Amino acid sequence: MSEFAILGAGIVGVTTALALQEGGHEVIIIDRRQPGREASYGNAGIVQVEVMEPYAFPRGALDVLRLALGLGNDVRYQLAALPSAALPLALYYLNSAPIRYRTISQIYRQLIGRCAADHDKLIAGAGAEHLFVRRGYIQMHREARELDTDAAQAERYRKDFGVQSRILTNQALRGEEPCLKRDFAGAVHWQQSRSCVDPGGLVATYAALFRRRGGTLLEEEVRSLTQPASGWHVHLRNGRRLATENIVIALGAWSPSLLRPLGVSMPMIRKRGYHRHYKADRLPGRPLFDVAAAALYCPMSQGLRLTTG
Ligand SMILES: Cc1cc2nc3c(=O)[nH]c(=O)nc-3n(C[C@H](O)[C@H](O)[C@H](O)COP(=O)(O)OP(=O)(O)OC[C@H]3O[C@@H](n4cnc5c(N)ncnc54)[C@H](O)[C@@H]3O)c2cc1C
Numbered sequence: 001m002s003e004f005a006i007l008g009a010g011i012v013g014v015t016t017a018l019a020l021q022e023g024g025h026e027v028i029i030i031d032r033r034q035p036g037r038e039a040s041y042g043n044a045g046i047v048q049v050e051v052m053e054p055y056a057f058p059r060g061a062l063d064v065l066r067l068a069l070g071l072g073n074d075v076r077y078q079l080a081a082l083p084s085a086a087l088p089l090a091l092y093y094l095n096s097a098p099i100r101y102r103t104i105s106q107i108y109r110q111l112i113g114r115c116a117a118d119h120d121k122l123i124a125g126a127g128a129e130h131l132f133v134r135r136g137y138i139q140m141h142r143e144a145r146e147l148d149t150d151a152a153q154a155e156r157y158r159k160d161f162g163v164q165s166r167i168l169t170n171q172a173l174r175g176e177e178p179c180l181k182r183d184f185a186g187a188v189h190w191q192q193s194r195s196c197v198d199p200g201g202l203v204a205t206y207a208a209l210f211r212r213r214g215g216t217l218l219e220e221e222v223r224s225l226t227q228p229a230s231g232w233h234v235h236l237r238n239g240r241r242l243a244t245e246n247i248v249i250a251l252g253a254w255s256p257s258l259l260r261p262l263g264v265s266m267p268m269i270r271k272r273g274y275h276r277h278y279k280a281d282r283l284p285g286r287p288l289f290d291v292a293a294a295a296l297y298c299p300m301s302q303g304l305r306l307t308t309g
Pocket residue numbers: 007008009010011012013030031032033034035036037038039040041042043044045046047048220221222223250251252253254272273274275307308309
């Protein structure tokens with residue numbers, strides 16, 4: 001019987017496994033694919049240390065209407081998906097009310113506050129420094145009004161939490177990022193964030209560290225879980241059954257389906273994110289978020305990665 005079975009070898013599963021290993025536990029990770037091939041592969045790679053509050057559900061009627069009518073580029077949804085998302089959406093809305101949101105943000109900040117240092121330890125252990133760019137990330141605004149709102153938030157974060165940022169005029173932005181071919185009203189440069197040029201490769205590198213430290217990785221699909229008198233049984237696609245004392249479910253968007261038969265309801269809204277790679281003569285010096293287009297332009301080892309933002 002293993003002590004801990006971690007289901008899912010994305011960034012969450014692999015880093016959880018490393019943390020448990022460090023605590024002296026014996027760990028096995030199970031994933032149907034190689035580590036870091038799903039959401040942990042196709043993202044923008046930013047370790048966003050400046051985000052002091054999670055994204056709240058918009059509370060303004062006009063904002064909600066704009067999203068509902070699909071007027072922006074930031075949210076697209078299918079009407080048919082709404083009934084199954086109704087409960088999680090309602091909870092999201094309620095948890096974004098000011099008092100709840102303040103409490104949640106305080107807890108959230110404890111995680112954000114340690115993510116850079118936790119990554120640094122793993123980066124050093126895994127030899128992954130070459131996968132990182134430490135130049136922050138830039139949020140570019142096409143409208144002066146939106147730039148002002150963002151600049152005010154940056155100032156609040158500086159005062160309340162000591163987050164470092166600077167405001168760039170269009171000229172300064174174009175000077176620092178010569179790959180840009182259009183003008184912006186200006187930008188906020190969040191200076192402390194770092195970004196990864198190969199997020200999937202990073203998970204693979206962390207997984208290699210986990211193996212070097214004696215961990216086991218099993219490539220198999222998990223079909224279901226059952227609870228015998230003590231511990232857990234993990235039922236695999238190949239018909240095998242694995243017994244474990246403890247289980248960590250880190251299956252990302254697939255977690256709720258495994259939990260449902262156990263009577264555990266996990267309210268989750270599943271978003272679909274996209275990315276594409278392009279050849280570029282000149283890559284950005286760091287991720288650039290074009291807020292109005294809801295798109296991120298990221299320098300990656302594969303070239304220019306454009307992701308939904
Ligand atoms: C376009 C985009 C941009 C993003 N940008 C950022 C960013 O800049 N910074 C940031 O912090 N976050 C970003 N994110 C979010 C980030 O990518 C995710 O939060 C993160 O990757 C989730 O990791 P995970 O380990 O939970 O899930 P995943 O990486 O999806 O891992 C889940 C794993 O479970 C496995 N699995 C599922 N079902 C089974 C099963 N039945 N049996 C066995 N294995 C199974 C899958 O194969 C997969 O490996 C972005 C996301 C998107 C889509």
